[in-house]
Amino acid sequence: MDILLQQVLNAVSLGGIYALLALGLAVVFSIIGLINFAHGELMTVAGYALFLGVLFAVPLPVAVALAIGAAAMAAVLTERLAFRPMRKADATSLLLTSFAVSAILRVIFQNGISARPKPIPLPPALSGSVDLGPVHLGAVPLASIIVTMVSLTALTLFLKRTTMGRAMRAAAEDFQVLRLMGIRANRVIAVAFALSGALAGISAILWVAQRGSVDPLMGFIPVLKAFVAAVIGGLGSLPGAVAGGFVLGITEVLFQAFLPEAALPFRDAFVLSVVIAILIWRPEGLIPAKSARRS
Amino acid sequence: MLTVSELSVRYGQVEALRGLGLTVAKGSVTVLLGSNGAGKSSTLNAITGLAQPRGRITFEGTRIDGLAPEDIVSKGIALCPEGRRVFPSLSVAENLHLGGAAHARGEVLATRIEAELVRFPILRERYNQKAGLLSGGEQQMLAIARALMTAPRLLLLDEPSLGLAPKVVDQVFDLILSLRDQGITILLVEQNAERALEIADQGYVLQSGVLVLSGTGAELAASDLIRQAYLAG
Numbered sequence: 182m183d184i185l186l187q188q189v190l191n192a193v194s195l196g197g198i199y200a201l202l203a204l205g206l207a208v209v210f211s212i213i214g215l216i217n218f219a220h221g222e223l224m225t226v227a228g229y230a231l232f233l234g235v236l237f238a239v240p241l242p243v244a245v246a247l248a249i250g251a252a253a254m255a256a257v258l259t260e261r262l263a264f265r266p267m268r269k270a271d272a273t274s275l276l277l278t279s280f281a282v283s284a285i286l287r288v289i290f291q292n293g294i295s296a297r298p299k300p301i302p303l304p305p306a307l308s309g310s311v312d313l314g315p316v317h318l319g320a321v322p323l324a325s326i327i328v329t330m331v332s333l334t335a336l337t338l339f340l341k342r343t344t345m346g347r348a349m350r351a352a353a354e355d356f357q358v359l360r361l362m363g364i365r366a367n368r369v370i371a372v373a374f375a376l377s378g379a380l381a382g383i384s385a386i387l388w389v390a391q392r393g394s395v396d397p398l399m400g401f402i403p404v405l406k407a408f409v410a411a412v413i414g415g416l417g418s419l420p421g422a423v424a425g426g427f428v429l430g431i432t433e434v435l436f437q438a439f440l441p442e443a444a445l446p447f448r449d450a451f452v453l454s455v456v457i458a459i460l461i462w463r464p465e466g467l468i469p470a471k472s473a474r475r476s
Numbered sequence: 477m478l479t480v481s482e483l484s485v486r487y488g489q490v491e492a493l494r495g496l497g498l499t500v501a502k503g504s505v506t507v508l509l510g511s512n513g514a515g516k517s518s519t520l521n522a523i524t525g526l527a528q529p530r531g532r533i534t535f536e537g538t539r540i541d542g543l544a545p546e547d548i549v550s551k552g553i554a555l556c557p558e559g560r561r562v563f564p565s566l567s568v569a570e571n572l573h574l575g576g577a578a579h580a581r582g583e584v585l586a587t588r589i590e591a592e593l594v595r596f597p598i599l600r601e602r603y604n605q606k607a608g609l610l611s612g613g614e615q616q617m618l619a620i621a622r623a624l625m626t627a628p629r630l631l632l633l634d635e636p637s638l639g640l641a642p643k644v645v646d647q648v649f650d651l652i653l654s655l656r657d658q659g660i661t662i663l664l665v666e667q668n669a670e671r672a673l674e675i676a677d678q679g680y681v682l683q684s685g686v687l688v689l690s691g692t693g694a695e696l697a698a699s700d701l702i703r704q705a706y707l708a709g
Contacts, residue, residue, distance in 0.1 A: 344573070344574070347566065347573065347574055347577075348574060348577070350565065350570075351563040351566055351570075351574055354563050354565060354566075355561050355563060357526055357545075357557075358557060358561045358563070359574070360526075360544070360545040360546055361524060361526070361545055361549060361554070361557070362549065362574055362575050362577070362578060362622070362625075362626060363546050363549040363550050363578030363579060363626055364546065364577065365546050366544075
């Protein structure tokens with residue numbers, strides 16, 4: 182019972198991280214048609230900011246806030262410096278630009294900080310387990326689920342209730358007409374990147390909390406998973422990104438937990454088979470985006 | 477109010493509009509006629525900054541060609557685009573809100589929305605529904621109301637009667653006249669030449685990107701070209 186519940190918890194918490202990452206990709210894709218492969222490096226930025234915060238003994242909540250802020254700022258900067266000059270280019274050029282941004286940032290991390298992982302000691306409260314009656318649950322997965330839920334709720338409220346949130350939903354459907362209403366395209370795009378960066382930052386904190394260290398390549402695997410999640414969900418669809426993230430995370434953990442030992446090395450093959458099956462069943466993704474056009 | 481001269485628009489190799497000149501007088505209804513691909517929408521896109529034109533566009537004495545769409549709308553020009561293009565997954569309320577959000581906030585914005593709901597009672601009934609679930613006529617009303625939320629002095633309407641039932645078409649044309657009576661200048665692009673010329677003070681006819689005819693509504697309605705090409709008989 183304990184083990185089953187713990188696995189469910191792990192599945193949902195990993196799914197939540199993928200969901201946040203996939204959302205970060207989807208927010209930007211839905212508006213400017215860019216699949217930002219530098220998204221993983223935004224995670225790394227947050228990871229190092231957290232590392233520095235802990236190194237200089239900044240109180241943890243402050244360090245976490247700084248890390249998320251740093252990722253958001255980095256996202257806005259990459260937009261301003263790299264993607265805005267390429268705004269009128271086609272989707273392929275934008276994609277290549279994001280590879281370039283990603284590679285440049287990785288080199289900066291490797292040469293400027295260190296190619297080796299830097300440990301981030303976790304506060305004792307997060308390393309233990311939480312006792313709910315007879316059941317013991319890991320504190321990190323539990324905290325990560327709570328953080329995911331709070332983030333998703335906050336994002337939903339932002340998109341539904343605020344003018345900028347509505348403008349972003351509208352931009353995903355028809356950016357030209359939104360500009361005809363006098364709403365500044367550059368501002369909407371900058372906010373989309375900031376939001377995307379903040380989501381990468383939150384995911385990075387949760388990712389680091391499970392691993393206890395940061396390294397220059399830490400964002401590579403998560404952003405690939407996030408891309409797969411976003412595609413399963415329906416590229417550019419925000420509810421789809423969340424659904425895809427949870428489906429991918431839960432599938433991974435379930436195979437990890439219940440595959441026979443001999444088959445475990447092939448876990449990712451099993452996971453990707455599920456992905457392929459989903460795409461055969463629903464080629465547009467679980468919850469397709471309303472408008473998938475334009476770059 | 478609006479003067480366009482030597483206006484050309486290219487999309488890559490395709491020249492959509494060549495050397496167009498026209499004027500829209502304050503308080504008038506001006507009509508732009510022509511078949512598909514004649515350059516009507518390109519003209520409107522150039523005026524609103526959605527297309528990058530060559531040539532000169534002057535609105536109330538200042539050059540506006542080359543400005544971004546966001547800046548042109550803040551000068552008092554609104555476009556209600558072809559095909560309505562409401563935001564389908566947003567509610568009627570959200571569509572109207574976004575229409576005015578860049579120009580007003582708080583109380584003023586609420587007053588403007590209320591004014592549109594008085595003008596279009598059907599939108600009050602559908603207020604919290606998704607715009608994509610509205611009928612074609614209702615979407616057209618919403619698209620016009622959303623454009624009016626920017627409080628324009630010049631309203632550009634691109635094929636507002638397209639695909640609508642005859643009764644709704646009547647409503648649209650009545651609406652255009654009442655907007656003009658409230659002091660909003662109208663530049664109307666239409667395929668329904670007969671109806672459009674009935675309400676036009678001035679008209680222009682485009683063919684393959686070139687201006688071929690202009691005159692008052694009555695003159696155009698009587699011209700051979702219009703009678704043969706657009707009017708039955």
